[in-house]
Each structure stands twice: as structure tokens, then as C-alpha cells.
Amino acid sequence: MAGRFEPLAGGGAAVALDEVEISILRSLTQQLAELIGPGEEPAEGDDPLASLFTEGPSEPPSDAALARLFPDAYGDPGKPGPDDDELQGYSAEFRRFTENDLRGGKRTAALQVIRSLDELAAQGKDGGVLKLNAEESQQWLGTLNDLRLTIGTRLEVTDEDEGGELYRLPDSDPRKPMVMAYLWLGALQETLVETLMP
Template identity: 35%
Template sequence: MTDHDTDEQHGFHRHGDNAFVAEFSESEREVLINLVEQILELLGERTDNHVDDPLAAMVGITTHDSPPEDEVLLRLLPNAYADQVDAAEFRRYTESTLRGKKYAHSMSMRITLKSSVDGIIEVDHDGANDWLGAMNDIRLALGVRLKVEQNSHEELELLAPDDPMRGVYAVYSWLGWLQESLIVALMDEAI
């Protein structure tokens, strides 16, 4: 998984009408599993217990109305409005559902990776959408760590070889390429 070593890697490709296949080395698979498990852990940190209101639990209303303190979790579950009152109200009605959807995407990716044989994974359209969502969340999390809003890609490309963020940027870039390969495969007509 070097900087865009695409001659050796093929990313995702369509296999038949409703299957998308990719092959990962053991180290790539381990990196993906580690990252997706970190996202799962992060999403599970702010759980809500609805002991006082079973109806709220049933329809997904949360007691959380303040944004998460963790900057990565805030990026994954951002405020929808600049106005704090509107943002808090919107969060109460949507955070649980959004968190659940992101958790499901990440869990689907984890299950697929854990059950792969020889690093080969195959997903259908729903699985492909789960992977796109999970990879996007991982890239968002890595982007926070890399401070991509402050640092340009050119600046990140020039990180010193011994800078620990260089490896993070390599994974961030690789995941972008992997996402693109899956989007292209989804858009390709079945052969």
C-alpha cells in the first residue's frame, strides 16, 4: 500500500450483474479491520439509555442535544445548523439514526473483511454502499487527524518520510483511490 501503487493493485471491479470484488494483502486487510474497528468503537461511545421514555427509544429520539466533544466524532456527527438551539433540537431527532446507519456500514465492512478468504472480498450493491459509507467515515476520521482543512494535499505530500502522519496520509490517499474504484465499478455496466 504505497503511494498509489496502482500497477499492482486493481481495487474493486464488477463481477457479474450484482457483485463487486477486491483483493487485499494481509497487511491491507489488517489495516482496514483496525480502522473500521476504531470507527465502531468511537460510534459506540455515546450511547443513550431511554429508561425514562420508551417511545423516544422506539422512534430514535436521543437525549443527546450537544455536539460530541471528540473532534473525530463531531466530524462524523456534525451539527446541521449554525444556530445552537436549532442544532441541538435537530441532533435529538437524528443523531441516533445517523449513528446507527454509520455503525451498520462499518459493521458490514468489518464482517466482510473478517470472513474473507485469501483477502478476496465480494459484495453486492447493498454491501458496496455499506463499504462506501464506511470508507468515507474512515477517511473523515483520518482527515481530522491530518487536519486536511488546514493542510493542502500538496503540503501533505511533502511530509518527511519519518513523519508519522505520512503513513496516515498514505492510508487516507489509498482509501480515496479504493473508494473511487468502487464507484467506477458501480457505474460500469455489467459485462
């Protein structure tokens, strides 16, 4: 089971992680949660009902990784088209009413991953077997995906790079640890997807 998710009865999943893997996953997930941030929070003392209707940002994030995590809903900013202005307006409107919730969901999932890693680390210094129920498995899947998207964006990985030069970097290249993390997270994500498929 080392390094692979395996199915559990009831729709959950389990994976054996050692102390170093727990530490790396926790650190990366903490950084992801900080990058995502809480979104726009209502001011203290605001009506709780009004906070349900708090509008978020209308502009895409300037950080490339955040833009990858929270892409425009309409159109492709890299490929302008004849209705580009209209699509940007739709995307801005959609973003205003959804991005805060999306950020909150991603942050909640990341924090759950951190909690489960902390619980596993507390069981023993050498790691152990992490057991997730069906809901936790979905949170892990989303967070692993977000981690890969973020690291891939930082490394400027494209579809054409799959199996390309990034995977053959010399050990002296400063990008090598991030590439190794990217590949490892991809393998974890793939086995979790396989585990959760009916």
C-alpha cells in the same frame, strides 16, 4: 484488480486485498466503530416502542473527528451569522432526534465491513478477492468515507491541503503512515464510487 474495486453483475463490487491490507482495513474500521460508539442506548427493561423515540444528544460532539462525522444540520459553526442562536437551536433539536440513528447506521456499516474482512481472511492467509453485493458495497462506501473523514480530521487536512505538504512528508515524520492510509483509502473509495455509478 489489485487495489481497485471492479463491478460485479447485479450491482456489486469486488476488490483483491492481501493479508496486510485486510489487517490495516480491519484495524482502522474497528477503531472507527469504537469511536462512533453505539449512541445512547435505552435502559434495560425499557419499553421497546419507547426506545424508538429515545432522544439523543443536543450538543455537537467535543471530539473533532466525531463533529466531522456528525456535523450540525443548520448553519456553519465556523462562520457565525446574524441568526446563529436560532440556527444552533434548530441544529440541537435536529441532533436530538437523529444522531442516535446516524450513529447506529454508521456503526452497523463498519461492523459489516469488519465481518466481510474476517470472512475473507478466513479463506486463506494471503488474502483474496472480496466480493460484495449492492447493499454491502454501499456500506463499504459509507465506511470508507467515514474513515477518510476521521483520518483527515486527525491530520487537519483542509481543501487547500489537497496535493500539499502532507503528501510530501519525509518517512521519518510520525504522520506519514496515517497520510499513506488516507491516500490509500481515498483511492479505494474513488474506485468503488466509479464501480457503483450507472
